[in-house]
Amino acid sequence: MRTASSKAALHTLRFLGGRIGGLLATLLASSFVVFGALYLAPGSPITFLTHGRSMTPEAIAQINEQYHFDEPFIVQYVRWLGGILQGDFGRSILYKDAVGSLLGQRIGTTVALIALSALLVALIGLGIGIFSGLKPGVAASALMGVSTAAMAVPTFVAAVVLTLVFAVELGWFPVFGVGENPIDMLYHLILPAFALALASIAFVARLSQAAIRQEITADHVQTAISRGFPYGVVVRRHVLRNASLPVLTVLGLTLAGMISGTVVVEQVFQLNGLGSLLVSSVQQKDFPVVQAICLVYVTAFIVLNTVIDLAYSVLDPRVSVGGGKS
Secondary structure: OOOHHHHHHHHHHHHHHHHHHHHHHHHHHHHHHHHHHHHHOOOOHHHHHHOOOOOOHHHHHHHHHHHOOOOOHHHHHHHHHHHHHOOOOOEOOOOOOEHHHHHHHHHHHHHHHHHHHHHHHHHHHHHHHHHHHHOOOHHHHHHHHHHHHHHOOOHHHHHHHHHHHHHHHOOOOOOOOOOOOHHHHHHHHHHHHHHHHHHHHHHHHHHHHHHHHHHHOOHHHHHHHHOOOOHHHHHHHHHHHHHHHHHHHHHHHHHHHHHHHHHHHHHHOOOOOHHHHHHHHHHOOOHHHHHHHHHHHHHHHHHHHHHHHHHHHHHOOOEOOOOOEO
């Protein structure tokens, strides 16, 4: 007879296997969409390779053969996917270098920017939301008013305004670049990270405030307080823990949104990351680089959502792995 623990372990393994299988299937479908969308996009990389000059049919045929442009779509896709599985993203048409090498040189900047932005969202957004939810009053209303205004500011507007005020006028932060060492990089990324995180900070603050106020008025919380349980213990064990589930979902989606927002911020602050590389590659029809970066972004988004699903059962024992009853 199976014990309860063995059944739970088997259920967990089945769920993880299903999630990993779904993750791989989603990545496969996403890779097909990414490759197909660029294949069907107007324009051709041959125009960039020839610099708009007239070429003989023999020269064009040689370029098509070199880059496999003359092969059917499905053959090109299978060739590209096979290279991806072996860690080979192809060669850049613009830089004449391996795409994997180009991504490796720039991905550190993008990851650092997203990590710092996520830290700002978690610290400032959750801090404002928890304070406003637990301490309603004039200060809480003022913070929520500022948050509402900040939510309406697009990322590119925030980036430009912050640059003009804090970099150009006040001179507190550098205008562009990523620095030369980790400490210098942190200093250079503070302003871009805040521009990227501004709207997300406001959104998380408002959502966490609403979730906390909803939980603090729940019957079980009011009963615990009326029976004399310490207020701090009730808040930690019941209010904040239960309110963390919707906040966790939004934090995950917010982080995914910031991944795409790096394209704008890196352009404004001239950061040498994946976002700026994506923009230049799109402009120059550098298909291998565009496909690789899009696939990296999609993979990060899918993996992030899978991690959030697994974190539910850790935060709330009432939510079992796989969505069944615990």
